[in-house]
Amino acid sequence: MASKIFSQSSSKTWPDFLLLGATWTTAISITVIFLWVVLSIVGQGLGQLSLEFLLTEPMNAGRDGGIAPMLISTLLILVVCLAVALPLGLGTALLLAEFSVSDKRFGQWVRRSLDFLAGVPSIVFGLFGSVFFSKILGLGFSLLSGGLTLACMVLPLLIRATEEGLRSQPASYRQGAAALGLSKTTTLFKVLLPAALPGLMVGLVLSVGRALAETAALIFTSGYVDRFPASLLDSGRALSIHIFDLSMNVPGGDHNAAASALVLLALLLILNGLAAFISLRWSTKIK
Template sequence: MSKNGLATLLIWLTAALVSTVFVWLLADIIRHGLPRLSWSFLVEAPQNAGRSGGIGPIIVSTALILLVAIATAAPLGLATAVLLTEFTRHDGAFGRLVRRSLDVLAGVPSIVFGLFGNALFCIYLGLGFSILSGGLTLACMVLPILIRTAEEGLRAVPDDYRLAAAALGMSRNAALVHLLLPAAMPALVAGLMLGIGRAGAETAALIFTSGYVDRLPDSLFDSGRALSVHIYDLSMNVAGGDASAYSSALVLILLLLIINGIAMGLAKQWLHRSISL
């Protein structure tokens, strides 16, 4: 077998192994979680420490936390990526410092972000254990992923786009909105999905910021339990809570798939609108 054939075989085997692990995990969650999944499970409040009842308030809290995180991190991440790509020199001291800082932040354990969020948002800013504190902490966590992915996507756009826009007399802002961002849209969507995935599955940081309360929140300043925290609590602290934990994990996966689908749909719509303009 030639080297190219061997490399192709290894790539296919690796892809098959990853797909097999994913299918096995998903099948196990569906097998254990589907029997308890029902409309009442989705809308009712937890009872008996989560062994019975549903996860209605927890779904609402999770959606609000993710909304705060993405609404905060997405514009900041995109603006920083544009700054690093279009308005600073790639080999400049400022750009190198920011990129190195982002690389370090991307590798910081989530528990450290949780302690940071507790100290800054909960205590110093006086937000307490709240959905807002949890969402802002998750925004800090996903910012490095969003910025680096968006930056690489914008940097991958050929310079011919920028030169052609300048030759046609387009301003830098117009070129950015109508040419560069649409061309980099796949990378931007990929970064957004990675950020949503990490934020949705986060547990340690939310324990220290959003709290454990499983009732329906009245506002962003109320404490709320995320699905990941609920799954952790049922699995580790509640005897007989495995069935509800599996069903909650299945709901979390479905929720992330729905959010990712909405993000892809909005990105395609914005891309078509930018091209038509």
């Protein structure tokens, strides 16, 4: 990746040394700050973290007890989000990647809409969700409403990853299939999608990560209620909202907030590792 082709002998002036110093200082400082952020959260949260923390209900507005209902609510929100985002995302990505000739004009419009969607701030997704899903569709504060809002939000990411996964498949597969008179349906479902599956999995995992990290879009859609949700139409508190609420609205909630943040970071790290693992396995398999 890097191109260190500067010869060692080239004359060095004081701006050269300045730049050398500045880049290294920056890189070291950023690394230190990163460690500071992570370690201070680990330091504050690790003491609280235990199996019991994961498996019990919060008590005393979250100052004591665990985060079990938040984990369940988060999981249910993610399930709703994926159940909607996956078919929409896969269908759209297939159209954009594989029918770019026959549906060129339509594809351009869809792409424009997706570019716009990718730029929408998450709080605006929250506003939209609270009007459209909660009010107009009558879902109220519910896991369903929150999951649907997140589905809208992760669509651009999911579609981009899926489209790239499909486009990275060699054209020779499509040519070979076309030359055999195979239908588009067979070509896609029997040849291209199985071959592109690892790439699609990476996109899926990254989208789950994005949804897991989101807070602002959930405040007015899935709500704050911190007990176990009875159904998808019940309100439920996501893990990220729990962190927000404990640190902002509950004096003395910092330690449990840190522990929850640690759980969230750990989940994201696992997802990240999973994505890296899938793409590594995939690239070695291709070789």
